[in-house]
Amino acid sequence: MSASRGEFSSRFGFIMAAAGSAVGLGNIWGFPTQTASNGGAAFLVAYLILAFCLAYPALMAELVIGRHGQANAVSALRKVTNQAWQKKFAFLVGFGGIICAGLILSFYAIVAGWMLSATLEPIAQLTGQVQAQTWLSEQSLSRNIIFTAAFIILTIAIISKGVENGIEKWSKRLMPALLGILFMLIIYVMTQEGAVEGLKAYLVPDFSSILNPELLVNALGQAFFSLSLGTSVMIIYGSYISKKENLVSLGAYVTLIDVFIAFVAGLLIIPAMYVAQAQGVQIFSAEGTLLSEDTLVFQVLPALFTSMGYVGIFVGFAFFALMSIAALTSSISMLEAPVSYAVERFALKRLQATWLIGGLIALVSFTIVFNLGSLFGFVITLTTKIAQPLLGLMCCIFVGWIWHRSALLKEIQQGCPEAGNSFFWKVWPWYIKFVCPIAIALVFANSLLS
Template sequence: MAAAGSAVGLGNIWGFPTQTASNGGAAFVLVYLVLAFCLAYPALMAELIIGRHGQANAVASLQKLANNQFQKRFAFIVGFGGIVCAGLILSFYAIVAGWMFSATLEPISVIAGTEQATTWLSEQSLSRDLLFTAIFIVLTVSIISKGVENGIEKWSKRLMPALLFILFALIAYVLTQDGAMTGLKAYLVPDFSSILNPSLLVSALGQAFFSLSLGTSVMIIYGSYISKQENLVSLGAYVTLIDVFIAFVAGMLIIPAMYVAQAQGVEIFSASGELLSEDTLVFQVLPALFESMGSIGIYIGFAFFALMSIAALTSSISMLEAPVSYVVEKFALARIQATWLIGFIVSVVSVSIIFNFSALFGFVVQLTTQFAQPLLGMLCCIFAGWIWHRGKLLKEIKEGNESVENTLFWKVWPWYIKFVCPLAIGLVFINSL
């Protein structure tokens, strides 16, 4: 549940619909689904298996597989690179989560009739972004300092059903509105001529790795927390299915809602057909949708953004866990001290991005999610496929799944991560360059 909670977050409900709208709608959805199951799931399995075998932080877990000094250095680069990547993602993630917080408070200020507060909460400003980013980071640090089971798992179990219920209820409402069917067609009927577009491929691959928290050492950490009695193959499949399903459902809401908002006069696309306000799309489309519902829309808007804020938390605490676990184990720091130290460093980066928003925000998002994550995920596949001895790999997977040797998974996965995943990810990047 913690791993699924990590996978389900802003990547699904902010990232996926935005990428879909920016990259040709249904064509992007189709490519994303193919890449999520054909490249992201095998890479997720590699990270979970490495983590459970290592029973330590990402760097130590990878180094346990190394057979010589060169491989140990390579393990450090991959593990530490993932930790840095997780920290950078958290720094922009905290800003977006801060927007979720302010969108949660906005309906309350409307009910209270405080016009000035409503305007401040709804418009992007330096003071608003700094305040809510700081609140989000402090909340993340507070939960992480309590550990995984008491902090992350507890929230994940409560959040998922409530989030799904409100998503389905909103979809049912949206599909009755003018313009919704145009949006549904754009979301579900692909233009096959754009499927091999290089930028679409890179965006879809990056989105699949971003929403599953891959390449950031997070899933290696969660793998280290998984009991030896658990069946890793089915566990990894559940996490992938839950993640992809919620992203798809979020798209079913946001994309038709875009066209509903457009029918109501909200400007979504430029004259040339490009998406306007890409980063803040969700925060324009959804409030317009809630407004169209009349007086009940205020309450639904509050519930939706409150749930999204919690979803953001379940992902952010997993990203903070990656550097924290490394610092705790490497430098023997107390968990609380390590958490506040890393939280402070992430805050400094977040503040730098806020002060240089137009130059840094999009750059950090692209650098981490579209490039660093898939490349680091590919290096984990190389580790599991080329460096880890096949017999030892099988022994680890057989823990909790005695008959795995006779399954289709074992017949396909070892050579798949050895050859297909690195080659396919490499080809996507060469194509994009």
């Protein structure tokens, strides 16, 4: 690998960075609300099974492509190909993933900006800044622009430092902080009235609903999308892994951490919902469906924090700090995808490329902010429901159908010489060739139909 590209200095650094990319608002916010809306513990069981049986093999496909190519997503995919049409297909998948990552970051930065402003609101309340508190808590053009810009600048500042001094360094700091805050909040919530009922809803499954097709497709979608699949991010991170590392175990660690944090987030959010319900906050409709699923974090939980009195100010601060950290660990990977391409394709300096692309993404974000009602939902649907599953499907096709089996095994065996005789190798190629494409196609079809 060229020294100018940089690489992760340790296994721990890669695991924290890749897990940080996977662990974002989708885990802390999306997974618990999906669980609450899809049968509670039954959804949890389906999610755990599908994450390891389907999402992990797809993650491995992207990591293998990245490490083999030792380059940006487009170049890495092209190195797998031999024919002209395959190289065009590689550009479509690689560059499509880069564009997808940039578009996701453009709306993600807006949501993360809301998290940042919500983190500062309790501070304004404690210091008696009533006007500032009101401004921080209410939707306004000025607030959205300022905090979106602030979040993008934070992301740029980390990415501009490179792989080891930027991505790896800050992932090692942010991920432990995220876990620390998460566990402190869980301990507090578990002492409140109603938490046990929420715990039962989360952990005691109703197996009669576990084979519900809608539940299974939603669980599969959550497993794929929470691992940042289909955005070229894991291809990029894979390209920064040393040839000496065992990719099979690294991919397993990333999947384990991602699933673990999603599971732990459920231990916080779902009991917190029932605590809020015990304190008079309406969580479910008369039909038993979850209210305010998309705005749960900004409506239901702040009502819970308010009902806690003075201590709720500190709990609210800790919760939204947690959400902001989760957003940042994901955003740095999204920006790295286009930055790595610009640096290698156009020979730009990293600092120059980071600010240029960060500025372009900021312009897209501001355009969405100015047209929040019409563009926000559209960009989310375009990227997460259409582009991601299609691009994930294409990556599986690359590894399963275009890359020669012997060359693929040779790459896997670097860092894992015994891979050829392992259970993983006996199962994985067939998963990537047949099962994963069919599963992703089902997710895509469901997204279009819904």
